[in-house]
Amino acid sequence: MPNILSVRNLNYYYQDGDTRRFILRDVSYDFERGRFYVILGESGSGKTTFLSMIAALDTPKSGEILFEGVDIRRIGYENYRRNKAGMVFQSYNLIPYMTAVENVLVAMSITQNKLPADKKETAYNLLQYVGIDKAKANRTVNKLSGGEQQRVAIARAVATDVDLILADEPTGNLDEETEAGIVEIFKSLAHDYNKCVIVVTHSSEIAAQADEVIRLKKGVFLNDGQFSG
Amino acid sequence: MNVFKRGLISIVRRPGKSAILFILILVLSNIIAGAISVKNALVNTENAILEKMGVEVTIEYNWLDITDATPSITPEMVETIGQSEYVKEYDYSTTYYMEARGVKNYYSDYYYDGNGSFTITGGRNTTLQDVRSGDITIKEGRTYTREEIESGAPVLLISDKVAQLNDLSVGSSVTFLYTLYDYSDIVYRKYAAEGDFDIPVLPIEPWEPKVIKTFEFEFKIIGIFSAKPMRYTDWNGNIVETDSPLLNTFYTVNKAINACINEIRKEAQAAGVPDNIYINTAAVFILKHPDYVELFESQNKQHLPKGLVFKNNAKSFESIRTPMANVEWIAEIVMWVAVGATVLIISLLVTLFLRDRRHEMGIYLALGARKGAIVTQILTEVLVVALIAVTLSVFTGNLLASNMSATMLENQLTEEQKNETDGGRDVIPFSDIGISSSKSIGILPVPIEEEDTGRITTEDVMEMYKVRLDLKTVLFIYLIGMGSVLISTLVPIIYTLRLKPRQILM
Ligand SMILES: Nc1ncnc2c1ncn2[C@@H]1O[C@H](COP(=O)(O)OP(=O)(O)OP(=O)(O)O)[C@@H](O)[C@H]1O
Ligand SMILES: [Mg+2]
Numbered sequence: 001m002p003n004i005l006s007v008r009n010l011n012y013y014y015q016d017g018d019t020r021r022f023i024l025r026d027v028s029y030d031f032e033r034g035r036f037y038v039i040l041g042e043s044g045s046g047k048t049t050f051l052s053m054i055a056a057l058d059t060p061k062s063g064e065i066l067f068e069g070v071d072i073r074r075i076g077y078e079n080y081r082r083n084k085a086g087m088v089f090q091s092y093n094l095i096p097y098m099t100a101v102e103n104v105l106v107a108m109s110i111t112q113n114k115l116p117a118d119k120k121e122t123a124y125n126l127l128q129y130v131g132i133d134k135a136k137a138n139r140t141v142n143k144l145s146g147g148e149q150q151r152v153a154i155a156r157a158v159a160t161d162v163d164l165i166l167a168d169e170p171t172g173n174l175d176e177e178t179e180a181g182i183v184e185i186f187k188s189l190a191h192d193y194n195k196c197v198i199v200v201t202h203s204s205e206i207a208a209q210a211d212e213v214i215r216l217k218k219g220v221f222l223n224d225g226q227f228s229g
Numbered sequence: 230m231n232v233f234k235r236g237l238i239s240i241v242r243r244p245g246k247s248a249i250l251f252i253l254i255l256v257l258s259n260i261i262a263g264a265i266s267v268k269n270a271l272v273n274t275e276n277a278i279l280e281k282m283g284v285e286v287t288i289e290y291n292w293l294d295i296t297d298a299t300p301s302i303t304p305e306m307v308e309t310i311g312q313s314e315y316v317k318e319y320d321y322s323t324t325y326y327m328e329a330r331g332v333k334n335y336y337s338d339y340y341y342d343g344n345g346s347f348t349i350t351g352g353r354n355t356t357l358q359d360v361r362s363g364d365i366t367i368k369e370g371r372t373y374t375r376e377e378i379e380s381g382a383p384v385l386l387i388s389d390k391v392a393q394l395n396d397l398s399v400g401s402s403v404t405f406l407y408t409l410y411d412y413s414d415i416v417y418r419k420y421a422a423e424g425d426f427d428i429p430v431l432p433i434e435p436w437e438p439k440v441i442k443t444f445e446f447e448f449k450i451i452g453i454f455s456a457k458p459m460r461y462t463d464w465n466g467n468i469v470e471t472d473s474p475l476l477n478t479f480y481t482v483n484k485a486i487n488a489c490i491n492e493i494r495k496e497a498q499a500a501g502v503p504d505n506i507y508i509n510t511a512a513v514f515i516l517k518h519p520d521y522v523e524l525f526e527s528q529n530k531q532h533l534p535k536g537l538v539f540k541n542n543a544k545s546f547e548s549i550r551t552p553m554a555n556v557e558w559i560a561e562i563v564m565w566v567a568v569g570a571t572v573l574i575i576s577l578l579v580t581l582f583l584r585d586r587r588h589e590m591g592i593y594l595a596l597g598a599r600k601g602a603i604v605t606q607i608l609t610e611v612l613v614v615a616l617i618a619v620t621l622s623v624f625t626g627n628l629l630a631s632n633m634s635a636t637m638l639e640n641q642l643t644e645e646q647k648n649e650t651d652g653g654r655d656v657i658p659f660s661d662i663g664i665s666s667s668k669s670i671g672i673l674p675v676p677i678e679e680e681d682t683g684r685i686t687t688e689d690v691m692e693m694y695k696v697r698l699d700l701k702t703v704l705f706i707y708l709i710g711m712g713s714v715l716i717s718t719l720v721p722i723i724y725t726l727r728l729k730p731r732q733i734l735m
Binding site: 048052055057058059078079080081082083087089091093094095097098102105106107108109110111140156168 | 230231235238239242243588589591592593594595596597598599602729730731732734735
């Protein structure tokens, strides 16, 4: 069985007059199910750029991204986003005037993946799983704390029953205690639900929890190997 | 949760923004609706007036160009010209002069006993030209019917004054008399003048010409009319009112007069004497539109013998059309400015409105929503609000427009009429133009200034001017209102959706 996600010779650059300023240079990597990956790197090293490529929110200049061996361009970016990958943003990106459960339901109504018949029940259960009780689930999200909002965002990312969870500095705006809670969810998703979780961060605390840490430096991946738990 | 439900949630959960959008669209589409309503009302009114009045073309003698060979206007000539595609309807009237047995003429200052002579004016339409122009009004009885026109029934309408003087009423009969003489036996005494030629002066034996036949034509009175007095300015500059010369006119159908004349002519021909009958035919053509005047006249010039010309009253429409055109022009400008402003303001507003939706659209894109679905959702939100606002504005705009524009139009009309009087513009009153050749036969002074009976007054226009909601107006308001909202919503949405989600979200 092919890896859930393989990146081959990925390049990304900004054209600066005549010169190309490379952000990612020939990046290749394989990601597997059931593992929790952390990509570490300094600010401006290209972590978000990389993540937005594999989330199909942006397109690489060259190279390919394979999902279960199929180029995501063949899957179609829209289809890929809808059915294959769930994204968690640093700034949550929830729809502010909707309730937590409505936010989750929006994603569930967009995906074409087969979901349990009772979507609402599933959404509440998922929110329960990430630590949002029913009372909070029925609140419009702008009345939730940052940590709570990020939990809702994680619930939304997994609600579509995708196997690939991507997160860009998901705890960047949160305190340490909250961060620990969120990291636990990611770990659980990888280990209990066999999902491939890729988290971009510059927090070494999170990195310490990862199954695999990748360092991004000067546009290339440096594999630190496995943190032996 | 489908796109429509999402759209609805968005409207309801953000009441402030929805209200601002609603009020703005309402205000702007009110202006559009008002301007469109006014414009349509003006066009409708103008058409109604043109429909009602029609532009009239008559055939007249050109006194400068007249020769012995100039024939009189014949019914055939009128029928031919009447076939023109520019003619809505036409009418002609044969006028003759006959004695009526035992009926006295009416004169305001004197009358005499014996048989009076009367002008008999024929018609071809159930509406008498002189009724149309307001010179006479049917008081009792009726006008003639289509059947009577077709058959040439000997029916008669007489004036109330003549009826009263002669004890006549609807249902009475009037007998016209005509005596055909043979003058050939009359020998004139010839005075030998100092020159070489003789001048016949007085008849010698027999003194009277020989009577060939005395014709009697019996007509039945079906209606009594009253005639509007004439006003003119006398030598001292005083306005004097006198009886209408039409008081001694009898109205009948053309064919009835022609039947009498044909009978006389036949007899004269048989007897081999000249008939000496000169009938007068006046014709009027009502055109479908005032703009057709020149086309009509050049098309039909060929049918007019030398000495006859067309005359029209197109000019008299100017006093109505100018102020209407002014208001129409203002309404048109207001409309397009409003449309332009609406598109602009709504675009700006919707762009602003969509700025905080931009992020949301990015989220939908990141979640893999189809662009079509996102467009549908946002359009649903804006268009639902716009639809309610535009629907409301159809009524409120109409209400505003009818009050404001009516005042505007009335002012314009009053202004224009004042200018006219001041500037002494040459406006032909309608009453001068219809078939009223009989008037010139009267012995009364030619009127200098007549009251403008047939002219359209400000009141007439205002009565016809109604800002109404017809289907066309409503559809146009929706088209413009919703169209501008639609376009101004689509543009910023498409602009946003063109972006990659990363550009929006990260
Ligand atoms: N539109 C752009 N034009 C030019 N350069 C850009 C543009 N967007 C980003 N960059 C540059 O690309 C590089 C990588 O940016 P990226 O957002 O991937 O960094 P990052 O590793 O996520 O940093 P951070 O930890 O601060 O989020 C940065 O040096 C940034 O300045
Ligand atoms: Mg970043």
